[in-house]
Amino acid sequence: MKEAIRAFALEAGFSAMGVCRPDAIPEAKERLARFVAEGRHGQMGWMAERLNWRGDPAALWPEARSVIMLAEAYTPDQDPMEIVGRPDRGAISVYARNRDYHDIVKKRLKTVGRWLIEQAPGAQIKVFVDTAPVMEKPLGQAAGLGWQGKHTNLLGRELGSWFFLGAIFTTLELEPDKAEISHCGTCTSCLDACPTNAFPAPYQIDARRCISYLTIEHHGPVDPALRPLLGNRIYGCDDCLAACPWNKFAVAAREIRYAAREELLEPHLSDLARLDDAGFRALFSGSPIKRIGRNRFVRNVLYAIGNSGDLAFLETVLSLRSDPDPAVSNAAEWAAIRLQSAKGTDGA
Numbered sequence: 001m002k003e004a005i006r007a008f009a010l011e012a013g014f015s016a017m018g019v020c021r022p023d024a025i026p027e028a029k030e031r032l033a034r035f036v037a038e039g040r041h042g043q044m045g046w047m048a049e050r051l052n053w054r055g056d057p058a059a060l061w062p063e064a065r066s067v068i069m070l071a072e073a074y075t076p077d078q079d080p081m082e083i084v085g086r087p088d089r090g091a092i093s094v095y096a097r098n099r100d101y102h103d104i105v106k107k108r109l110k111t112v113g114r115w116l117i118e119q120a121p122g123a124q125i126k127v128f129v130d131t132a133p134v135m136e137k138p139l140g141q142a143a144g145l146g147w148q149g150k151h152t153n154l155l156g157r158e159l160g161s162w163f164f165l166g167a168i169f170t171t172l173e174l175e176p177d178k179a180e181i182s183h184c185g186t187c188t189s190c191l192d193a194c195p196t197n198a199f200p201a202p203y204q205i206d207a208r209r210c211i212s213y214l215t216i217e218h219h220g221p222v223d224p225a226l227r228p229l230l231g232n233r234i235y236g237c238d239d240c241l242a243a244c245p246w247n248k249f250a251v252a253a254r255e256i257r258y259a260a261r262e263e264l265l266e267p268h269l270s271d272l273a274r275l276d277d278a279g280f281r282a283l284f285s286g287s288p289i290k291r292i293g294r295n296r297f298v299r300n301v302l303y304a305i306g307n308s309g310d311l312a313f314l315e316t317v318l319s320l321r322s323d324p325d326p327a328v329s330n331a332a333e334w335a336a337i338r339l340q341s342a343k344g345t346d347g348a
């Protein structure tokens, strides 16, 4: 049965599948509790809720007997770091350059789940991608898809780093796969690549320093000390993933809807800073970026402008100092001062 499910899942578009028991990650509960106790989740208050379920998949749905973990590749065609060297452009993380993966993965999980129920009448399923209290990375490791690298994400010898995770919990008994072990060895490339030093130790992250958290999850003004470190990253960050030597073996993305939209590959910061609410929603319809709203997005763009050192942006920045959103007006003020002081340093 398991091999038939695997064959169907791969045919449906997933890149890999593995199976584990719901109680396969006993260490995760305590590690999650420590992460939350240290406040490393920042403003993501939902991580501190339902800790019992998040830390213990067997408690989430006691009738479940197996967890089917699925990997969905979104490997980029371009060098993801190229854009980071272009200060007048905004760097959007690879995963967010086209359609929202939540929608695509969830639909595919349901396709596999429906087929499974047809094959095994009486079996029940629940599908999860990202938003439920389920720790997908340790489950993925237990199911043999890959291992949690020192950057804490799951990577695989044949998958590389660029893949999403989805889970199907089922009442069906399936033979578990062998858990994967770490193949990081002495490598520290991801830890060294992080622009904000967000790893207090290998295999641990402090989300409060992570650019992905700061640009996507954090509302209100970002700590001024961290703003210069954002560079031109305006939504998410790929530096630790891109640094990994295992990407040499990364499988190609099979889903065309993750391929970068032309206008999101190297967007000009001044076009993005001028977006109003309607313009923002039109540009990011169907994209994961839509979720953060115009204000947080323009806030991020203004930090990037402040970091550009490019006085051509000054007029745009000055016009946003009176923006009704306090985080936007604060970011505009900061960017104006930073651009003007860069001008002073140039002796212009």
Ligand code: B12
Pocket (backbone or CB within 6 Å): 027, 028, 031, 032, 035, 044, 093, 094, 095, 129, 130, 131, 132, 133, 134, 135, 136, 137, 138, 148, 151, 152, 153, 154, 155, 161, 162, 163, 164, 165, 166, 202, 203, 204, 205, 207, 210, 212, 213, 216, 217, 235, 236, 237, 238, 240, 241
């Ligand atoms: C919260 C969250 C974030 C937060 C916190 C990140 C984090 N690492 O926890 C923020 C906003 C920063 C974030 C960023 C990103 N995210 Co995110 N995120 C999540 C989410 C919703 C929950 C993760 C979670 O439970 N974290 C809590 C911590 C405590 O868990 P953990 O990282 O597994 O922690 C483990 C380690 O600390 C480890 N550990 C601790 N001590 C030790 C010691 C040793 C020796 C070892 C071996 C391990 C170890 O044990 C813990 C438990 O396993 C998941 C979806 C989900 N429901 O699982 C997606 C998810 C992890 N994110 C994902 C992605 C793609 C990203 C980004 C790459 C997006 C981007 N490009 O900007 C970045 C990557 C940043 C990074 N280096 O992690 C994918 C990762 C896919 C994969 N292949 O792993 C997921 C799975 C979403 C999905 N469905 O595909 N994310």
Ligand code: SF4
Pocket (backbone or CB within 6 Å): 151, 193, 194, 195, 196, 197, 198, 199, 205, 209, 210, 211, 212, 236, 237, 238, 239, 240, 241
């Ligand atoms: S996503 Fe960027 S900021 Fe976050 S841990 Fe990785 S390299 Fe650091």
Ligand code: SF4
Pocket (backbone or CB within 6 Å): 149, 150, 151, 155, 183, 184, 185, 187, 188, 189, 190, 191, 243, 244, 245, 246
């Ligand atoms: S860059 Fe090195 S340490 Fe980091 S996940 Fe990849 S192999 Fe592991």
